[in-house]
Amino acid sequence: MESLDNTYGAAFVGLVASAVLYGVTLLQTFLYYKQYPNDSRFTKSIVFLLWILDTTHLILCAVAIYTYLIRNYNNPSALNRSTWSMNVQTDCNGLIGLIVECFFARRVWKLSRNIFLTALIVALAFIHFGLGVLFTVEGFILVETSKFPKLIWVTSTGLGSAAAADIIIAVSLCYYLTKSRTGFARTDSLITTLIVYSLTTGLITSIIAFICVVTFAIMPTNYIWLGFFWLIGKCYVNSLLAALNSRDSLREQVSPHREDGTFLQLTPFRAVASAQQSEPSSPIDAKSKEGSRFHDTPSMLAVTVQTQTVSKTDYGYLISPPPTSQSFA
Structure with a gap:
């Protein structure tokens, strides 16, 4: 029998940490519904479902800790038995991971149109969820x-699939966003920001999943792995909410002064004289040339309009092809 520090002490610390992250989830959910009332019903439903699952998961974890430490106080034999709440909470985390990974797989599909890559991410997400149900x-x-310890292969394969899906999502988004660079400072700055977001969210969840696999494989009879596992679902939910709530700031980064992403630039226009033009032979010809030049030569100031479209969608931003330019005299 492991000591309480390594079992329910570790689980209690994980519960406290997950409760803190749940507070971040509540704040981000509130900000989302306040700032984006015109989002599609599909996106709003996903956010609501994730909030319900995250809330349910926290309640199940609290019930499990209460059952072990309060209701079975001074009953050591009960500490070695799994409870229904401890078993079911795994499925909440698995379902959260499935929804979020499929959501980001949709983003990969929108950017790449690569059906094989998208199908691979979705397949890994379902493996993660399916093995979570098997663990329950x-x-x-x-x-x-x-x-x-008999379930080491289940946990290792399931969480390994989740980590692999997160890494593939992050790398794919970085690759296709890099290919979208246009050479314009604001657009490239936006792409760089999106790359950082993708790497950060993907690496955080994959690192936590890797820690869970290692700790469960080494110490399957204690709950150190469980303390980390309870954080994964919260990280998934907050990564999706952060992606949705950052859209306004990203739009401002692209076009801080204009809503439609159009940039105006004033550039001097220089008239180039033809090499075959001869000098005027008389004052009359000079006046004639001067009048003709006055009417035919464009003005000395031209306006160059560079238009770039950044489309807001329910999953983030799509960068349009390189901007086009038009000159107006």
């Missing part, structure tokens, strides 16, 4: 936590 079923069958 086995938890009810095994009952005793001392038998959990």
Whole structure:
């Protein structure tokens, strides 16, 4: 029997940390519905569903800790048995991961139109969720936590699939966003910001998943891995909400003064005389040439309009092809 520090002490610390992240989830959810009332019903439904699942997961974790530490106080034999809340909470995290990874897979599809890459991400997400359900079923069958070492392959494969999906999403987004560079400072600055977002969100969840796999493989009879596992769902939810809530700031980064992404630039226009033109032979010819030049030569100041479209969607931004330029005398 492991010590309480390594079992329910670690689980309690994980519960506190996940409760803090849940507070961030509440704030981001509130900001989303306040700032984006015109988003599609599909996106709003996803945010609402994730909030429900995240809330349910936190409640199940709290019920599990309460059952072990309060209701079974001074009952050591009960600490070695899994409870229904401890088993079911795994599925909430798995479903959250499935929804978020499919959401970002949609973003990869929009940018790349690569059906194989998108299908691979979705397949890994379903493997993660399916093995999470299997872990729950086995938890009810095994009952005793001392038998959990039999499930090392389930946890390793499931969380490994989640980590692989997150890494593929991050790398794919970085690759296709890099290919979208146009050479214009504001657009490239936006793309750089999106690349940083993609790397950050993908690496955080994949690192936590990797830590869960390693700690469960090394110490399957304690709950150090569980403390990290309870954080994954919160990180998934907050990564999606951060992607949605950052759209206004990204639009401002592209066009701080204009809503439509059109930039005006005043450039001097120089008239180039033809090499075959001869000098006027008389004052009359000079006046004639001067009058003709006055009417035919464009003005000395030309306006160059560079237009670039950045389309806001429910999953982020799409960068249009390189800007076009038009000159108006």
